Amino acid sequence: MRIDFAQIPTPCYVCEEAALERNLTVLERVQREAGCRIIVALKGYALWATFPRLRRVLHGAAASSLHEARLGHEEMGGELHVCAPAYRDDEFDAILSYATHIVFNSFSQWARFRNRVRDAQRAVACGIRVNPRHSEAATPLYDPCAPSSRLGVTLPEFKESELDGISGLHVHALCENEADAFERMLAAFEAQFGKYLDRMAWVNFGGGQLITRQGYEIDRLVRLIRTFRARYGLDVILEPGEAVGWNVGPLVASVLDIVRNEREIAILDSSAATHMPDCLEMPYRPDITGADRAGVLPHTYRLAGCSCLAGDVIGDYSFPEPLRPGAKLAFENMIHYTMVKSTTFNGLNLPAIALWTTGNRLRILRRFGYEDYKGRLS
Numbered sequence: 001m002r003i004d005f006a007q008i009p010t011p012c013y014v015c016e017e018a019a020l021e022r023n024l025t026v027l028e029r030v031q032r033e034a035g036c037r038i039i040v041a042l043k044g045y046a047l048w049a050t051f052p053r054l055r056r057v058l059h060g061a062a063a064s065s066l067h068e069a070r071l072g073h074e075e076m077g078g079e080l081h082v083c084a085p086a087y088r089d090d091e092f093d094a095i096l097s098y099a100t101h102i103v104f105n106s107f108s109q110w111a112r113f114r115n116r117v118r119d120a121q122r123a124v125a126c127g128i129r130v131n132p133r134h135s136e137a138a139t140p141l142y143d144p145c146a147p148s149s150r151l152g153v154t155l156p157e158f159k160e161s162e163l164d165g166i167s168g169l170h171v172h173a174l175c176e177n178e179a180d181a182f183e184r185m186l187a188a189f190e191a192q193f194g195k196y197l198d199r200m201a202w203v204n205f206g207g208g209q210l211i212t213r214q215g216y217e218i219d220r221l222v223r224l225i226r227t228f229r230a231r232y233g234l235d236v237i238l239e240p241g242e243a244v245g246w247n248v249g250p251l252v253a254s255v256l257d258i259v260r261n262e263r264e265i266a267i268l269d270s271s272a273a274t275h276m277p278d279c280l281e282m283p284y285r286p287d288i289t290g291a292d293r294a295g296v297l298p299h300t301y302r303l304a305g306c307s308c309l310a311g312d313v314i315g316d317y318s319f320p321e322p323l324r325p326g327a328k329l330a331f332e333n334m335i336h337y338t339m340v341k342s343t344t345f346n347g348l349n350l351p352a353i354a355l356w357t358t359g360n361r362l363r364i365l366r367r368f369g370y371e372d373y374k375g376r377l378s
Contacts, residue, residue: 003250005328007362010254011270011351013339015047017358019248023212024057027243030211030218031057034225036236039079041207042068044241046340048075049355049365054244060100062207062239066091073098081204081239083129083170085150087113096120103127103170103204105152107159114165127168127204128153134188137175137208139282144206145173155192163199172206176242179217182209183224190228202235203228211243245336250289251275251351255327256306263316264301266323271305273312274345276331276338280311289330291317299323307346344373 008014027038037059048071060079061072066088072080082095083103092113095102102117102124104110110128117124131152137143144151152171171193173185182205190197197203210216225236253270272279276286294300297318305312314331342350350368357363 003330003356004360004362005252005330008252008328008354009352009364009367010252010328011268011275011349012252012354013249013335013351014252014354014356014362015050015245015249015335016356017050017053020050020053020245021358023244023246023248024053026212026218027240028057030222030238031059034222034236035229036225036238037079038238038240039081040076040244041239041241042072043337043340044207045245045336046071047245047335047353049353051075058244059237062241063099066095069095069098079237081170081237083127083172083204092116096124097122099124101125101127101168101202101204103129103168105129105150107153107157107162110162110166118165125167125202126165127170127202128158128163128166129170129172130154130158130189130193132171132173132185132188132192134173134185136173136177136181136185139175141281142175144175158193158196160196163196166200168200168202168204169193169196170204170206172204172208172239174206174208176210177208178210178213179220179224182221186224186228194232197232197234200232200234202237203232204237204239207238207240207242209238209240209243210246211238211240212246213243242336247333249335249356250330250332251286251334251338252328252330255323255325255329257325258301258323264299264323266301266303267306268303268314268329269306270331270351271307271309271312271346271348272314273305273307273309274343274348275305275351276314276334277341277343278338279314285315286331286333288317289332291319291329294318303329307348309346344376347373349373 039060041062061076063069081101082099129152253268278284294316300318303314353366355363
């Protein structure tokens with residue numbers, strides 16, 4: 001299926017329904033063959049207009065804040081696992097009203113809130129996040145197990161005497177990793193915390209695995225989960241975000257102007273700073289449909305955003321034909337993480353959100369304007 005970019009208003013995130021269905025088919029296979037449950041991590045994929053499709057396959061959502069918890073409860077349904085570095089007193093009862101599972105990042109947080117869990121009107125399963133101090137993430141900014149990480153309880157700080165009321169462990173140590181990284185993480189987790197698993201009912205292995213990326217060793221993942229379940233008799237939950245939205249659609253932008261300062265620079269109606277912050281954070285260089293690295297094709301440009309941030313630069317790309325104002329560029333794989341991180345810095349408009357349907361039609365879900373910018377200020 002090919003998107004007709006002539007129909008796309010820019011800037012605009014476009015989710016391709018057919019690509020999303022392909023990812024869900026892969027995740028459904030993993031659940032069926034491994035005997036695990038998969039939920040969507042809202043921090044990575046929160047396009048809630050597509051949640052009716054997700055509900056047919058996935059078991060619920062994972063949230064890290066009160067607003068994510070409410071969104072998961074209202075729009076996704078099913079299980080709702082909440083895991084945050086710390087909880088606020090004035091938000092905790094609301095989280096309790098939405099969650100089916102709450103994971104505590106420390107035993108001090110568990111001690112602070114356990115009586116409120118026990119007094120709640122509905123049963124909520126509680127877990128502790130652990131940190132095996134096993135790093136697989138290539139970028140320190142995204143490594144949950146980096147030295148002195150605030151995320152999860154390390155083995156020296158683990159308090160077996162405080163496990164009364166705890167029914168699960170949560171471990172998240174991956175970022176854009178393959179099945180071999182999961183196998184190494186699993187070995188580290190079992191070596192350190194396996195002795196406590198006979199007191200547990202479930203384990204949540206978090207996200208960070210690119211299960212839907214081409215070449216991912218699905219059979220290896222299935223084998224690892226099945227053998228783990230056979231050893232311990234526990235429920236296993238995975239909570240990918242990126243893998244749900246992997247390669248399901250682009251951010252489409254238009255060229256506003258071409259300027260020259262030692263090189264050709266194309267200024268776009270989109271922005272790395274506001275619409276694709278991973279380009280500056282990781283840094284990350286997205287692919288562009290029909291383009292290549294600088295110097296490979298005849299015409300090379302530096303692509304820059306329209307904010308006033310001096311470093312609002314996406315990267316250098318080459319094209320088969322010269323770029324001119326009005327030309328549309330499709331930055332691939334922009335529906336996961338990128339979309340949820342977009343901001344209105346500098347008063348720039350948020351990109352529209354659209355679906356490219358399986359019937360080859362464009363469906364605009366949302367357009368943004370001045371009130372969205374003004375409404376978050378005062």
